[in-house]
């Protein structure tokens with residue numbers, strides 16, 4: 051009996067697309083699902099914002115959630131693709147290990163982290179998820195499995211990292227964890243009065259393990275780009291107050307608060323966001339300096355509120371995330387922030403980050419800067435986005451497919467010439483008939 | 496903390512491939528208990544020649560929690576094989592949990608006595624006699640904890656699944672009798688009465704979300720009962736209320752319901 055037709059979306063709850071979802075329990079069932087004739091795509095925890103993990107037949111990887119082995123000599127963890135970073139932390143932080151690269155939510159799977167080649171607050175110094183991925187096993191359309199690494203099937207390895215599930219299904223992967231002495235982060239906050247100050251702060255702190263800036267998107271004029279730059283280091287035992295040293299991995303458990311209802315769309319209007327922003331900035335100024343923060347609050351502040359995506363109401367929300375090359379960063383960001391401030395469209399979350407070196411055939415990061423913004427789905431935001439697309443294109447930038455839900459195929463090919471090669475490579479391998487997401491159809495991949 | 500603590504009692508999980516059993520196994524392992532996983536086929540390979548499901552689970556638990564996990568074959572309905580199965584274990588466990596169960600198909604069970612017998616054996620005869628045999632060995636040793644996963648379906652027979660319900664009622668009564676017998680000793684008996692749980696057994700059914708627990712919730716409740724000493728575990732408290740009402744309905748009223 052085929053699974054029922056449902057409507058599914060990504061984390062942004064926009065767009066919703068019809069699909070049949072099945073959740074195979076083992077390799078055999080997965081292989082037969084691939085032979086069903088319908089195009090498929092793998093789905094992890096659905097934290098990509100748009101339509102990347104939806105196909106005619108969507109294959110949930112939730113039953114591939116077993117860990118396989120761990121080598122404490124190298125920190126290498128082998129685990130199935132449906133294992134989440136949260137599960138990795140639960141199992142390994144008490145033994146002194148932490149994911150080497152993590153996005154802003156721990157509710158992502160290894161498969162999703164590989165497919166998007168995710169980046170964290172340490173990209174400027176340590177690179178993306180790829181840098182800590184030793185190998186993975188990939189199932190092709192015929193159900194056969196290939197080991198992919200830098201030495202074996204290297205082509206497939208590099209195109210799967212960032213390939214958004216369009217090269218096959220990651221079954222299991224070997225990733226390297228990092229050693230940590232405690233579950234705490236030494237955080238330093240630097241208030242920056244404007245964009246130049248923020249970018250200077252990034253440059254001055256390239257040796258910080260983690261850095262990210264939160265931007266007040268409504269500030270304009272000389273305050274344009276007003277932000278809080280946040281630096282972080284894994285705290286050592288010596289950094290902890292003596293009372294905490296006996297149990298260095300014990301941190302406060304965050305209560306699982308769940309956002310219960312859809313807020314009506316008007317709750318997040320420019321005024322409420324403006325108030326929020328001013329308050330946050332004032333708070334940052336007061337707290338400026340170093341402090342100890344537990345890993346969960348530091349890396350995953352939003353995870354404490356389950357289903358916070360309902361904050362934006364039923365119509366959902368979109369992310370805009372672009373990368374700009376180093377030499378165009380300042381003028382590009384100035385143009386983007388200027389356009390956003392002028393439009394008055396409220397962006398609840400605006401994050402700026404410095405990217406380090408990266409040279410991959412499909413991954414998103416490039417040396418330079420990345421800016422990420424949330425917008426509620428409404429006519430004003432939908433009107434603003436193409437304008438932001440153009441400004442990004444004018445400054446040599448490109449877009450993050452894990453966040454995209456509405457870009458045009460034309461914008462993609464204009465901003466990311468690599469994608470034309472990727473699409474041609476997919477056709478030559480016969481992949482474009484089998485692995486097809488709503489996003490890949492929209493973007494002509 | 497998940498560092499292996501060899502002084503903790505080994506836990507035997509019977510029917511270990513069940514989603515609920517796996518969640519319970521992970522919970523005990525998280526606390527540092529070594530595990531013995533028992534299921535039909537034991538450590539056999541999977542259908543595709545890949546790693547068998549039980550071995551896959553054992554590696555998962557050992558990797559996550561650094562405890563020793565062994566795999567064993569058992570068919571709960573093969574009652575002649577019970578002593579040999581218990582002899583084959585590396586040691587007599589301190590805690591034994593039985594999650595074996597089989598819903599069957601009610602119309603089949605009405606038509607075909609063999610089908611009905613399979614349901615009765617898998618939910619009552621097999622689990623009761625397995626835990627009964629363990630009880631004797633625990634009694635000889637002087638201590639042990641038995642945990643049986645029964646069901647709210649055993650609280651009152653309903654048209655839609657009374658063969659399964661009757662078997663679970665039998666199992667619940669058996670556990671209650673054991674508990675009564677061992678009162679005042681170091682042998683403890685815990686009855687788990689889940690309502691709806693999202694597992695392979697209920698996959699594809701349209702269950703009401705508020706009444707449906709995740710396997711991890713069952714595991715947490717079972718672990719708490721095992722460490723704090725509870726006799727009967729209702730996984731979501733609302734089920735206790737629902738079943739109290741259903742049990743209280745006078746038969747002339749109840750027989751007209753369609754639940």
Ligand SMILES: Cc1cc2nc3c(=O)[nH]c(=O)nc-3n(C[C@H](O)[C@H](O)[C@H](O)COP(=O)(O)OP(=O)(O)OC[C@H]3O[C@@H](n4cnc5c(N)ncnc54)[C@H](O)[C@@H]3O)c2cc1C
Nearest residue numbers: 094095096097098153154159161162165168169214215220
């Ligand atoms: C609050 C929040 C913060 C975020 N912060 C960041 C951040 O800081 N940095 C960053 O890089 N990203 C960030 N993201 C995006 C997120 O990390 C990515 O979208 C990630 O891919 C989600 O993983 P998932 O398991 O939910 O995958 P899904 O969303 O289910 O799928 C995403 C893509 O991965 C593919 N995929 C999933 N599993 C497999 C598999 N087994 N084999 C092959 N392909 C597979 C899917 O086909 C799809 O194309 C954030 C998202 C949220 C919601």
Ligand SMILES: NC(=O)c1ccc[n+]([C@@H]2O[C@H](COP(=O)([O-])OP(=O)(O)OC[C@H]3O[C@@H](n4cnc5c(N)ncnc54)[C@H](OP(=O)(O)O)[C@@H]3O)[C@@H](O)[C@H]2O)c1
Nearest residue numbers: 512513514515535570571572594595596646691692694696
């Ligand atoms: N899911 C619910 O809503 C619900 C509600 C109340 C009670 N329960 C009870 O909870 C327990 C766990 O069930 P579940 O929901 O996790 O479903 P499940 O995955 O179907 O688990 C049932 C397990 O019983 C095993 N089994 C069946 N017959 C067996 C036999 N003769 N010998 C050995 N093992 C046998 C099966 O083993 P195989 O892997 O070999 O098939 C399976 O692993 C069951 O007792 C069930 O009746 C479930």
